Amino acid sequence: MAAQFDYVPNTTDFQSTADPLIIQVSETTAGPFFKYRFVLVIKDRNGTQLAKLKTHPLSTTNLAAVFDIGRVCDDYIGPNIVNGNATAGNILTLGRTGYDPANLVGESVDQFVARKFDLELYYESATSATADPTESSLQASTALFAFRDEFINYGDPYARGAGQFQPSISTDNFLSVAPNLGRNASVDVGGFGQAREHRIGIDQPYVLAWGAQPGGSLPSGTDTSPQYCTVRGYEADGTVVGTKNIEMNTVGGDNTPTTDAQAVQFIGIGPANLEEHATAAGDTTLLNIIQDADLAWYEVHLSTSASYSTVFQDTVIHRFTIDNGCSKYARKQLLFLNRHGGWDAFNFDQRSEESLRSIERSEYNRPRGNWDTVTGLIDWTYDGWERGVTTTNVQAERQITVSTDYVEEGYSDMLRDISVSRSVFLVEGLELIPVTVTDSEFLFKQSVNGQLISYSFTLRYSNRPRLK
DSSP, X not given: XXXXXXXXXXXXXXXXXXXXXXXXXXESSOOOOEEEEEEEEXXXXXXXXXXXXXEOOSOSSOOEEEEEOHHHHHTTOOOXXXXXXXXXXXXXXXXXXXXXXXXXXXXXXXXXXXXXXEEEEEEEEESSSSSOOEEOOOOEEEEEEEEOOOOOOSSOOOOOOOSTTSOSSTTOOOSOOOOEEEEEOTTOXXXXXXXXXXXXXXXXXXXXXXXXXXXXXXXXXXXXXXXXXXXXXXXXXXXXXXXXXXXXXXXXXXXXXXXGGGTEEEEEOSHHHHHHHXXXXXXXXXXXXXXXXXXXXXXXXXXXXSSOSGGGBOSOOEEEEEOOOOOSSOOEEEEEEOTTSOEEEEEEOSOOEEEEEEEEEEEEEOOOSOTTTOOSSSOOOOOTTOOSEEEEEEEEEEEEEEEXXXXXXXXXXXXXXXXXXXXXXXXXXXXXXXXXXXXSOOOOOOHHHHSSBOOEEEEEESSOOOOO
């Protein structure tokens, strides 16, 4: 008898736990066998056993079976919200003063966004119908990488991971849902492609994540290919302000990942992150870009070289357009966990309203009078300010409604991710305030129907206010 793997997902591309992670096995020797079962052991990369699954062959004539390990892997994967360089800070403090600003790149700390899982195949069988089964020696082993990535099914067949979030070619992406609005990157000469769009204030933070494990276009065991994060600034007329190639290994990154913490890495790429990092690191090139009075936007991508060429381009380009807002209302920035397990942010510049809802009071009826202090010298009496019905405790939920400015139709998918995100935060300076989206529906708006498009969300603060 000899059990074998017949099918496993790609062993280097990140596989999503949102859909079945199928492992197909079979027995190479014809039966009959007594009490035969396949045994699949799932371990982490350190060899710790996470689960042991057993199943029977499909029939006595079809000695094959299928395991779905998606749920098992999903239990060991989660979002990282902590700055790996200074764990007292959140992920948006990467590169910022007071949070190890020399390190602009961070690794996972509190949870692992993607993990390596080692799979071992055994079988168990008995020598007779009445004997106890015994487990075989190791028959075969393999491994895979898994992460959380929502597969939006619009009638398409099930799509397995293809390495698109593990940068190795110019069409790969960060773990971001920033939209492609059909506009070419500023230096499309040579085919840099169309940019993914962000709008951000000059004093605001942002963070992008990418899979640092090797992708499918790299040989198995090859280290991740990006070496640099390229930042190029532009004035409104397209004049280049400057170009900075940030060598990621010198600012907290690691392009030879060996741990689950390094499997997904994060870079603080907002103007606030870049400026404070550049100041602390004495990087005048980067500082001159961000502090240029005429900076209109800057574009970023990962690269294998400090040379600016599509030959070395390892991701699509993300464009950050400087938009300081012109609304009379205070800007509200939301940080949200997107469908790929990374973080994105969005600004809400129109009217916001805060309220206290679901107010609950605990009360009792207190008899007025000095019942406990009456003596031969003190008569019974009461004061007019004494309460009868007395409130002992008040509880309430704090809510805020935020509204976008008028936005292009292409932002609908990004805003849709806010409505269904498992983790949303209101950004207040260096702090993240956890909130929950309470809206029960999301309408995809189209400019052909609604002309100007605006969205609003009602958010409930996750922590109730402390009331006296």
